[in-house]
Each structure stands twice: as structure tokens, then as C-alpha cells.
Amino acid sequence: MALTLAEAAKLSNDLLLVGVIETIIKESPILQALPFIEIQGNGLTYNQEATAPQAAFFDVGDTWTESTPTFEQKTAQLKIMGGDADIDNFLLATRSNLQDLEAAVVQLKAKAVRQLFEDTFINGDSAANPKAFDGINKLCDASQTISMGANGGSLTLDKLDELIDAVKGGKPDLLLMSRRSRRILNRLARTTGSFLEADRNEFGQMVQFYDGIPIGISDYISDNQTVGTSNDCSTIYALQFGEGALAGLTAPGGLQVERVGSLESKDATRIRIKWYAAIALFNKVKLARLTGVRP
Numbered sequence: 001m002a003l004t005l006a007e008a009a010k011l012s013n014d015l016l017l018v019g020v021i022e023t024i025i026k027e028s029p030i031l032q033a034l035p036f037i038e039i040q041g042n043g044l045t046y047n048q049e050a051t052a053p054q055a056a057f058f059d060v061g062d063t064w065t066e067s068t069p070t071f072e073q074k075t076a077q078l079k080i081m082g083g084d085a086d087i088d089n090f091l092l093a094t095r096s097n098l099q100d101l102e103a104a105v106v107q108l109k110a111k112a113v114r115q116l117f118e119d120t121f122i123n124g125d126s127a128a129n130p131k132a133f134d135g136i137n138k139l140c141d142a143s144q145t146i147s148m149g150a151n152g153g154s155l156t157l158d159k160l161d162e163l164i165d166a167v168k169g170g171k172p173d174l175l176l177m178s179r180r181s182r183r184i185l186n187r188l189a190r191t192t193g194s195f196l197e198a199d200r201n202e203f204g205q206m207v208q209f210y211d212g213i214p215i216g217i218s219d220y221i222s223d224n225q226t227v228g229t230s231n232d233c234s235t236i237y238a239l240q241f242g243e244g245a246l247a248g249l250t251a252p253g254g255l256q257v258e259r260v261g262s263l264e265s266k267d268a269t270r271i272r273i274k275w276y277a278a279i280a281l282f283n284k285v286k287l288a289r290l291t292g293v294r295p
Contacts, residue, residue: 002035002243006202008254017257019103020273023110024255025203028118029216032203033174033241036248036277042078044249047071049283074280076249077126079133081116082274084260085109089267106257106271113273119220121279122176122237133278136237136246141284145291151228152292155184155236157192159290163238164211166288169245172238175213178221181234181293185210213238227292236290245286251276 003011009021025031037044054067085105092101124135146163148155164172177185189196189210197209208215227233239246260270281287 002037002247004033004035005031005255008036014257016103016106016271017255020106020110020257021255023107024114024117027111028114029174029207029214030118030121030176030218031114032201033214033216034121034246034248034279035241035243036250036254037243037280038252038254039078039249040252042276043075043278044280045073045075046280046282048074048281049285076133076278076280078249078251078276078278079131080274080276081113081120082272083109083112085271085273086263086266086268087271089262089269092269102271106273109271109273113275117275117277118218122218122220135279136239136281136287137235137289139279139281140237140287140289144284144288146288147227148233148290148292148294149228152230152233152294154295155181155188155290155293157188160185160210160236163236163288163290164213166285167238167240168285169283170240171211172213172288173241174216174237174239175210176216176218176221176237176239177293178223178234179217179219180223180295181221181236182208182215182217184293184295185215223295225291230292230294232294233291234293236293238288238290240286242286244282246279246281249278249280 005021005025009018012018048071050070050072053069058064087102087105095101120132120135122135123137124132125138126132126134144166146166148159198206201207221235223234224231225233255275258272260272263270
């Protein structure tokens with residue numbers, strides 16, 4: 001069964017771990033929605049559906065023909081990510097009455113882990129960096145890529161609708177874009193005499209919606225991508241989450257907070273945040289992207 005990090009945090013009695021998870025998911029629309037599947041071993045080999053089976057009408061006595069789906073075998077390897085947080089024992093002893101120094105240091109490291117995951121979730125390329133997992137930009141199939149033109153172009157609501165329609169089997173669970181693209185979308189909505197819907201999510205944050213689909217903002221989607229002769233382009237992604245769609249992969253136990261203990265080389269105590277994680281796209285029609293979005 002796939003669980004989001006927020007749901008997994010409810011099952012933990014480790015207050016430090018719960019605090020780390022809350023820090024990680026607080027500012028990430030990706031980690032707030034992405035479910036994770038626990039897997040045994042160091043990777044998962046799975047069949048990605050390529051073509052769906054067909055059905056037909058038959059007369060009495062007809063010979064029935066078989067129609068089976070076709071699959072492409074994929075492999076997602078878990079990757080090791082994390083970092084150490086060292087807390088100086090002198091500061092811990094002398095300043096703990098003013099603030100919880102351990103919590104503050106661990107919180108900063110947790111944010112770094114979140115930033116690394118979100119960046120890799122979008123831009124990860126195991127060919128360029130074998131230590132990282134492939135992100136959605138690499139996982140997205142060419143047939144699921146919609147272009148604003150050979151040299152990019154200004155975003156239109158028609159193109160955004162086309163992106164949404166490229167995700168089959170239900171609406172996307174998230175539209176992921178840069179801040180600039182969100183501003184463009186807001187301007188388009190105002191031009192048509194309407195506004196994007198807004199409501200609070202389960203974390204109490206205000207979230208905008210387009211056609212009932214939450215809009216997620218990521219600072220790791222570049223606004224200076226090159227498309228043709230234009231170098232000021234961006235990409236908008238439409239994603240559907242779940243075990244048959246796009247999901248995270250994690251080792252048993254998920255995100256871990258480990259107390260390494262006292263260090264020999266300095267008067268400090270070390271806490272390690274580590275995560276064996278990756279992502280997998282089980283069906284290519286659950287992920288689409290719109291490229292060449294210009295200002």
C-alpha cells in the first residue's frame with residue numbers, strides 16, 4: 001500500500017522523525033501529494049503499460065481474437081540521499097535554554113534534503129549523475145510532450161487544456177510549474193474575466209486550482225530552458241499519482257533519522273538524516289509536459 005509522507009508520519013512515535021517529515025513536506029507540493037511504495041531490495045523492476053488491450057463486438061459463432069496489453073520493462077534503482085547535522089555540545093549546553101538548538105540544526109538539514117529531492121524529482125538524470133534517480137523530465141515519454149512551438153510561444157488556456165487531456169484515465173492530480181508560469185496563468189485567467197479557484201489544503205496552505213486541479217509551484221523548474229532559438233522557455237507538468245501512475249519508491253522504514261552519537265574529531269553530536277528513495281512511472285499516460293512556455 002502506498003502512503004504519502006504525511007500519512008507515514010502519523011504512524012511514527014519518534015517525535016524527531018515526525019518533526020523532520022513535517023519540515024520536509026511543509027513547503028513541497030510534490031511531497032505533500034506523492035505516495036511512496038515500500039520495496040525490498042535495492043530496486044524495482046516493473047512493467048510500464050505501453051498499449052492498452054482492446055475489446056470488440058462479435059456475432060454468434062465468430063472466432064474471438066485475443067487482444068492483450070503490451071508492456072515495456074523498466075527498472076528503478078533506489079538511491080541514497082541525506083546529510084549529517086552536527087550539534088556542537090558546548091552550544092547545546094549553554095544555549096539550550098534559549099532555543100532548541102538540536103531541532104533548529106536538524107530542521108535546516110531536513111530542508112536541504114527536501115530541496116535535493118524536489119530538484120531531482122524534476123531534473124534528475126542518472127546518465128549525468130549515476131548517484132541520482134531519473135526525474136519526471138527524463139521519465140516523460142516523447143508522445144506525452146506537447147510543444148508551444150519550434151521556438152516556444154506564449155501560454156494559452158487551449159494549450160493548458162491540451163496538456164491536461166494528455167493525461168488519461170482521469171484528471172491529473174497536480175499541475176506543476178514555475179512561479180513565472182503561474183503568474184502567466186493568473187494573467188490569462190484575468191484576461192478572460194475569471195480567476196483561478198483557491199482553497200486551503202490539508203496543511204492549511206492556500207492553493208490555487210485550474211479546472212479543479214491543484215497548481216504546484218517548484219523553484220526547480222527553470223525559466224531559461226532553450227527551445228529552438230529561444231532561451232527563455234519553461235515547462236509545465238501534469239501528473240497523476242498512485243501505484244498505477246507516478247509513485248515514489250522507498251526502502252522499508254522510509255525516511256530515517258539516526259543518532260550517530262558523539263564525534264571523535266570534535267566536541268559535537270551527529271544526527272544523520274537518510275533516505276533510500278527513487279520514483280517510478282508505471283504508466284506513461286499518467287505524466288505529460290508542455291514545453292516552450294515563454295513569458
